[in-house]
Amino acid sequence: MKPRADGSIPPHQPNCFGCGPENAAGLGLNMHVDRSRVRADLVLDHRHEGAPGFAHGGVVASALDDLFGGVLVMLGRAAVTANLSVDYRAPALLGHRLRLTGWCARSDGRKLHLQGELHDAETLVAEARALFISVDGDHFQRSGATMPEEWNRWLAPVEAELPPSKPDI
Numbered sequence: 001m002k003p004r005a006d007g008s009i010p011p012h013q014p015n016c017f018g019c020g021p022e023n024a025a026g027l028g029l030n031m032h033v034d035r036s037r038v039r040a041d042l043v044l045d046h047r048h049e050g051a052p053g054f055a056h057g058g059v060v061a062s063a064l065d066d067l068f069g070g071v072l073v074m075l076g077r078a079a080v081t082a083n084l085s086v087d088y089r090a091p092a093l094l095g096h097r098l099r100l101t102g103w104c105a106r107s108d109g110r111k112l113h114l115q116g117e118l119h120d121a122e123t124l125v126a127e128a129r130a131l132f133i134s135v136d137g138d139h140f141q142r143s144g145a146t147m148p149e150e151w152n153r154w155l156a157p158v159e160a161e162l163p164p165s166k167p168d169i
């Protein structure tokens with residue numbers, strides 16, 4: 001799995017909660033590569049409500065987690081979330097166009113240290129740090145479900161260190 005020629009990132013799989021177009025309960029993220037970052041716009045609605053008019057914090061965390069899944073595609077690394085930390089800086093308002101940005105701060109063997117932000121125009125709504133751990137195909141065999149064909153190459157072991165990337169390059 002890799003970004004398309006136009007920079008858009010294909011869904012992890014059609015029913016992915018974050019980006020799968022066939023998941024009626026999903027967030028429907030459309031992600032794309034912008035230099036060394038991954039970006040996506042997100043408009044949340046009443047299905048995602050916590051306090052009246054505000055998005056549920058777990059939904060915000062889910063969006064950032066799946067955005068990091070887009071960073072994995074950009075990097076060509078298959079990995080899973082080991083740790084996700086979110087600082088909520090301002091309420092995420094339903095009906096507003098929110099912008100997600102994610103990038104890889106550094107890698108260390110199997111460990112990928114990812115960072116992301118959620119903005120509403122100029123307002124920082126949330127920022128996240130995550131530790132992802134690279135995995136191979138055996139990790140996903142435990143579910144017994146059929147893996148998407150395009151994951152085969154993605155799930156090949158990757159030993160090489162990734163170059164450091166910064167959000168502003």
Ligand SMILES: CCCCCCCCCC(=O)SCCNC(=O)CCNC(=O)[C@H](O)C(C)(C)COP(=O)(O)OP(=O)(O)OC[C@H]1O[C@@H](n2cnc3c(N)ncnc32)[C@H](O)[C@@H]1OP(=O)(O)O
Binds near residue numbers: 018066082111
């Ligand atoms: C690829 C497809 C992705 C598509 C969708 C993307 C959507 C977004 C991503 C997700 O939501 S993934 C779903 C949520 N995550 C999981 O289900 C992962 C569940 N956890 C595991 O399966 C295992 O704990 C894990 C694979 C993460 C690690 O197990 P391992 O047995 O492979 O590794 P190990 O426990 O030996 O840890 C490897 C290193 O990472 C470190 N580590 C692991 N978990 C950690 C943690 N939570 N905090 C800090 N360090 C951690 C660990 O200390 C160690 O460091 P050292 O090598 O320095 O000793």
